[in-house]
Amino acid sequence: MISSFKLPFNFDPEALRSDLDRIAPEEWVAHFNQDYFEGEWSGVALRSNGGDSQQLYSRPASEFSFTDTPILQRCPYVRDLLAEFQCALQSVRFLKLAAGSQIREHRDYDLGVKEGQLRLHIPIITNPEVQFFLDAHRLELKAGECWYLDLSLPHWVENRGATDRIHLVIDCELNDWLRDLLPPDESIDSELNQNDIDSSSSEQLRLFRQTVLDDLKLQQRLRQTDDQESFIKLVVGLGRELGYRFNAADADNALRAEQQAWFERWID
Amino acid sequence: MDRLTNVAQLEGWVPARFYWREGKPIVDWCYLGRQSFEAAFFEQTIGKCMARPFNLLFRQQTPIEVLEEWHQIRPGLKPTGFIFHMSRCGSTLASQMLTAIPTNVVISEARPIDSTLRARFAPTETTDDQRITWLRWMVSALGQRWLGGERNFFIKFDAWNALDLPLIRRAFPEVPWIFLYRDPVEVLVSHMNNRGPHMIPGVLTPNLFGMDLQTAFSLPPEDYCAKVLASICTAAIEYCRYGGRLVNYRQLPDVVPETLLKYFNLRCSDDEIARVGAAAKRDAKNPSAPFQNDSQKKRAKATEAIRAAADKWLYPIFENLEVARQEQPAIT
Numbered sequence: 001m002i003s004s005f006k007l008p009f010n011f012d013p014e015a016l017r018s019d020l021d022r023i024a025p026e027e028w029v030a031h032f033n034q035d036y037f038e039g040e041w042s043g044v045a046l047r048s049n050g051g052d053s054q055q056l057y058s059r060p061a062s063e064f065s066f067t068d069t070p071i072l073q074r075c076p077y078v079r080d081l082l083a084e085f086q087c088a089l090q091s092v093r094f095l096k097l098a099a100g101s102q103i104r105e106h107r108d109y110d111l112g113v114k115e116g117q118l119r120l121h122i123p124i125i126t127n128p129e130v131q132f133f134l135d136a137h138r139l140e141l142k143a144g145e146c147w148y149l150d151l152s153l154p155h156w157v158e159n160r161g162a163t164d165r166i167h168l169v170i171d172c173e174l175n176d177w178l179r180d181l182l183p184p185d186e187s188i189d190s191e192l193n194q195n196d197i198d199s200s201s202s203e204q205l206r207l208f209r210q211t212v213l214d215d216l217k218l219q220q221r222l223r224q225t226d227d228q229e230s231f232i233k234l235v236v237g238l239g240r241e242l243g244y245r246f247n248a249a250d251a252d253n254a255l256r257a258e259q260q261a262w263f264e265r266w267i268d
Numbered sequence: 269m270d271r272l273t274n275v276a277q278l279e280g281w282v283p284a285r286f287y288w289r290e291g292k293p294i295v296d297w298c299y300l301g302r303q304s305f306e307a308a309f310f311e312q313t314i315g316k317c318m319a320r321p322f323n324l325l326f327r328q329q330t331p332i333e334v335l336e337e338w339h340q341i342r343p344g345l346k347p348t349g350f351i352f353h354m355s356r357c358g359s360t361l362a363s364q365m366l367t368a369i370p371t372n373v374v375i376s377e378a379r380p381i382d383s384t385l386r387a388r389f390a391p392t393e394t395t396d397d398q399r400i401t402w403l404r405w406m407v408s409a410l411g412q413r414w415l416g417g418e419r420n421f422f423i424k425f426d427a428w429n430a431l432d433l434p435l436i437r438r439a440f441p442e443v444p445w446i447f448l449y450r451d452p453v454e455v456l457v458s459h460m461n462n463r464g465p466h467m468i469p470g471v472l473t474p475n476l477f478g479m480d481l482q483t484a485f486s487l488p489p490e491d492y493c494a495k496v497l498a499s500i501c502t503a504a505i506e507y508c509r510y511g512g513r514l515v516n517y518r519q520l521p522d523v524v525p526e527t528l529l530k531y532f533n534l535r536c537s538d539d540e541i542a543r544v545g546a547a548a549k550r551d552a553k554n555p556s557a558p559f560q561n562d563s564q565k566k567r568a569k570a571t572e573a574i575r576a577a578a579d580k581w582l583y584p585i586f587e588n589l590e591v592a593r594q595e596q597p598a599i600t
Contacts, residue, residue, distance in 0.1 A: 212326050216277070223299065223322045231321040251325070258324040266287060 003135045005148045007120070007181050011081055013143035016124040019075035020094065020166065027071070028096065029054045039101025039159075046072040047092035058091035058171050060110075060117065060139035066090050079169065081122075087178050089118070090171035094124075099163045102158040105133075105226055112152040113174060113182075121147045122168040129161030131238055136234040141167075148182060154227035201246040208235075208244040228255070272460040278338050281328060283409050284314045286383040286402075292394050293402070295335060295380070297328035303417055306367060306555055308360050310378035311472035344411040345373060345421035349532035350436070351443035352512075354500050355427035355466070356458035357450035358520045360553055364523045368547035369540045371417060376409050376424040385432045389473060400439040420534060428466045428476055430500045433507040443511065444532055447504035449589055450517035452497065452582035454566040458575045459493050473590075490573045494581035501585045505592060511581045514593035521548030521559065527599050 025043055031041040035211065048055040051067030066089065072079060082089060097103065111119050123141045132139045135153040149155070159165045172178065212218045225231050235251045278297065285296040298317045308384070317323050336375050353359035361375070367374040385404040387394045411421040418467040428445065429436070465471045469484035471491060479497040484492055508514055513531055515523055525544050529536055555589070570578075 056550060080445055209326060214277070216279075219299070219326065220324075222326065223301075223320075226320050226322075228321050229323075235325065255325050258327070262318055262324065265287075 002148075003137075003138055003150045003153050003182060004181055007146045007148055007166045009146040010145065011122055011144045013124060015077040016122070016144070016168065018083075020124060022074040023071060023094070025051065031095070032245075033055050033063040035095075036106050037103045041096070041099035041101060041103060042098075044071055045069050045091060045093050046075060046078060047089060049091070056093060056095075058093075059088065060090055079110045081168075081244045082170070085170070087175045088173040090173065091169075092171070093169045094170050095167050096104060096128075097157060097159045099159055099162050100170070101163055102193045103156055105154050105156040107154050107227075108151040110152075111171075112150045113176060115152070118148055118172050118174055118175045118178060119151055120172065121149055122170070123165070124168055125164065125166045126164065127161035127163050129159070130165050133224050134188060136227075136230045137207060138175075139222070154225055154230045175241045201250050202254070204244045205239070205246040205250045208242065208246065209254075212245075230245070230254075236238075274425070275443045278328065278334075278342075282314070282317075283347075284318070284327075284379045285407060285447070286332070286380040286387075288391055293330055293332040293387070293390070295330050297330065298323045299326075300414065302415055304525075305373065308364055309376050314351075314379075315448065330403060332405070335402070335409055339405045339408040342408075342412060342569065344408045345413065345418060347411065347423060347440055347443045348372075348420040348534070349405060349422050349442055350440070351422065351424040351448065352430040352433070352445060353424070353448065353502060354430075354455060354497055354504075355426055355464050356447050356455045357446045358517045359424055359427075361520055361548065361559055362448060362515075362524055362528070363422065364550070365521060365547045366422050368543040369420075369534075369536065370415075370543075371419045372422060373411060373414065374419045374422045374424065377426050378410060379404055381410070381423065382426050382429060385429055385435070389475070396435055396438075400435060402491075403436070403532075417425045420532075421531075421552075426466075427464065427500055428472060428496075430503045431476060433503055433512075436509065437510055441511075444513070445511055445533070446513045446515050446528065447503070447508060448515045449501060449586070450553070451563065451567075452494070452578040452586050453570045453574060454517075454563055455497060456490065456493055456578055456582075457566045457569045460490065460574060461569070463489075463553055466496055467530075488573060488577075490571075490577035491581065494577040496586055498581045499590060501582070505585065505588055508592060513596060514589055516590070516593060518561075518563075520561075521545075524548070535554040561563050 028042040028044050030038065032223050039218050043056045045053045045055055047066055047068050049057075049062040049066060050064035051069050053069035053071045073091070078092070082092065094119055108119075121141060123143045123145060123249050127144055132141060132155070134149060134151075134155040139147075139149075140149055212222060221238065222231070222234060225234060232248050232251045232255070236246065239246055250266065280299055280301045281297040283295050283299040287294055287296075298314065300313070300317055303313070305313050307316075351359055351363060352592065353498050363374050363376045377586040381403070384406050386397060387399055387402065388396075408518065410423075426434075459467050466476075467489075469479075469481065472534065474481055475485035477496045487495070504512065504514070515528070525541050529541075529544070551559050584591055
């Protein structure tokens, strides 16, 4: 399953910014998920359950159907932009991650192709110091681009820049029109998980671990996720890049063995 | 890694464990990064780090000599002060009050420090000089500027480490230290409720406290605990004239801002003193609850056996500690 894909749209960041200018500072509300972030994460809804612009939480199963909010009336460019989407729209929000703020690693399980719900991100204002990591890989999302992101995978964001980051975030229902925009499903999972364990693959993993301990850059890349699944994928992927042949089962077994050894460290 | 090939290789790594493998001392390192030791105990910070998959799969394991190389490249902070204690006597409150000042590194009951000290019970015979050298290296690796701006470095030792005071003094002759103690019955009540590792013969060898295993197992638990505490307090009173200062639990928490900061030569701003005071309002081991002197509650739970053991093994030493404490010069 693909984790991210840049859709073939290019929107005008300037026009998006002038829509943003029509929103007063006091109309932004703090994001509901207070546990997930440090700093300031806020938003304003252009379409929401019940049509309230302060209702940031998107609930497809709610008794209140998705309705445009009064804010959307003020944003002509976003209205035109949304008209290009030939699929049912759920929530539409401007989300702001203030300078110096971060969203800790988490998964949004209700999103993704499997769930039939896609979240699209269109950066409006961003900066090169924004770190967006999805499934342990850094993505560079530029202003005006339109991205599909599988946010059921672990992701975290840190705005290390001096300016706020603002995205237009669109949730939509998956249909054939959207499916055609996405690339065909070339699952690499099967390759990573194939059961070709031979006696040398654990040795290959050992050599890879040694290489990592001598290489600060590799270490840094491997610390980009605390999610065990993403981590294993990353380990296998980086191993392959460097020519080490081991698979996810090897890495998983090694991780479990280390965990066990750590718990039992005081038993001599 | 047998030798450091790159100076920066251990930047942000912390010794998590010191142990023996095939007769050789080994250090396990885990990546800490830019993070401070805010939790009440060193082991809590390490445990959190070790929950990260990276730290499980990619652990530096080095011979102890790598500590020396690292010490030469990154000597870190010289220790500012040491905290010794008889256990269950407010030492965590004291260390958390020091932690409240952001420029302080406070390492509390670090296993790697205890393991270097206890290396005299190791499979390979280890001399005092060897242990002093290892201790200095280990302390230096822990006393790094983890956030960048730290200026002071405190170590709270495990209670039984007071028995190694002569050796620790030889390793760090200039470093002022305190010994915290508390009314024997109150301490015993706490241990009888939930015994510390030094109170269970076999978890820590009774040899440490001058008893053999047979004696240890033949004693009622109250008496074993009281004897362990007595040996810790005796060590403290014998060495307190060498850079030590005695502190009774009853003096907490005010003694920290009023006396101890000066004793450790800390010059604090009003804001820092306010932070120290605010930390005293929390229960050190359970930060959501306020600290409360619970002497009355503890005394009410004392059994006859606890009182008898305290009278027999501990009160004479406790009295000596009190006399010596009251003879200490005031600190201005």
